[in-house]
Amino acid sequence: MGTIGIVGGMGPMAGLRVARLIVEHTVAERDQDHPNLVVVSNPAGIVDRSEFLTNRADINPAIGIADSLARLAAAGVSVAGLACNSAHAEPIFAATLSLLKTQRIDIELLHMIDLTVEEVSRRLGAGSRVGILGTLGTIQADLYGERLRKRGFETLTLPTHADLVAIHDVVYCPIRGVKANSKRVSDWAIDTLGEAIRHLNSMGADVIILACTELPLILEQSRSNDCHQLDPSLILARALLERVAPGRWVD
């Protein structure tokens, strides 16, 4: 049996959440029924992805991500995922793969965005409308949009720059954002995200991708039960478990 690895720290709570989802969704009666799992959360070593993608930081986050993957490999990990959507933008993800190769880090790296797009294709027919909520880095990199439109989906994002900045701030604001308030998210963050979801729904979204690993942390605390949202962290968690312990995932 292999060992699952998670590159966390982007942010720290979102990384731990992927591990938690695996534990919660594993069929188990006792500790020993659970898969082997390692989380490396070295946030200070990884440049902010959105800062890099919007040209406000020069150092590629791939360097820190590859370092975390090297640590996971040293701890015995065979297959890993990155608990961050924007880390999958081509300039970061391709550089990460390249570093794995040159540093001879032997680890299989899953691609959360590709897995999510496959899940959308399984659930919805072509022509369906897919809403996307994420940070500015993810939206500007068009991480989901390009892949989804290639498969015949229509994609929807919030219409104005102010709307997009609001969701970015829900994640990043040092006062009221999730990253700064992981123990208890602010009412403002809950309300702003809820409003954005209603907005995309009113635009006709058949499903909404929560394209930032911090956003589901808000919904968990707001007790939202909307099943029209798709959580890439959950899809990654399931794929990681399937890789080392097929058939052990329970919804």
Add this chain to the structure above:
Amino acid sequence: MGTIGIVGGMGPMAGLRVARLIVEHTVAERDQDHPNLVVVSNPAGIVDRSEFLTNRADINPAIGIADSLARLAAAGVSVAGLACNSAHAEPIFAATLSLLKTQRIDIELLHMIDLTVEEVSRRLGAGSRVGILGTLGTIQADLYGERLRKRGFETLTLPTHADLVAIHDVVYCPIRGVKANSKRVSDWAIDTLGEAIRHLNSMGADVIILACTELPLILEQSRSNDCHQLDPSLILARALLERVAPGRWVD
């Protein structure tokens, strides 16, 4: 700055919870403000601690614990803790330290029970009554009792074997226990633990140590607010953070 390590898997959710407590209680505005942290959760590699301590398993869990510590060290960890109370029983903890030495694993290992007993001494005067709730392994090993009585405290445990078995089952029962139901604990587990707490309170406990890392998982889901309980996982989390990032813990 050092890297915090957590030996999880005993059980898996309790291990992740220690990491979560560190993230929740770190003063941080952004990802990069959080400490470096690694969790190794290799549950299948670690023999059940209670089974070993009650002579129903021959292999010392220390072997698996030392293996997890070796993986943490390989991932760059400098200071670590075990997210399991019974793993601190002398036959297991001493063997773990011995394996670290012979295998030349260079990692500082904190002692959750010693830290908790120190915390009790800070909070309460000698002669105070300390209730202890835990699995049969922890209770039979008298993990907290011996240390607390040496410092002049009176210790209280549930009076009958049936009461003790009930709390053990709250953790271990493959149908209704926490280990088998980490996503949503059973009402039976919530009720049984609540009853045990009331029982120790009625016996005059000034504080109750939740001496199994799974028990706080139940109280978190039951929304209990009793501040007369002491959570060793929280005390370990704080000590680990203080070791790598002094002054960054916020209650």
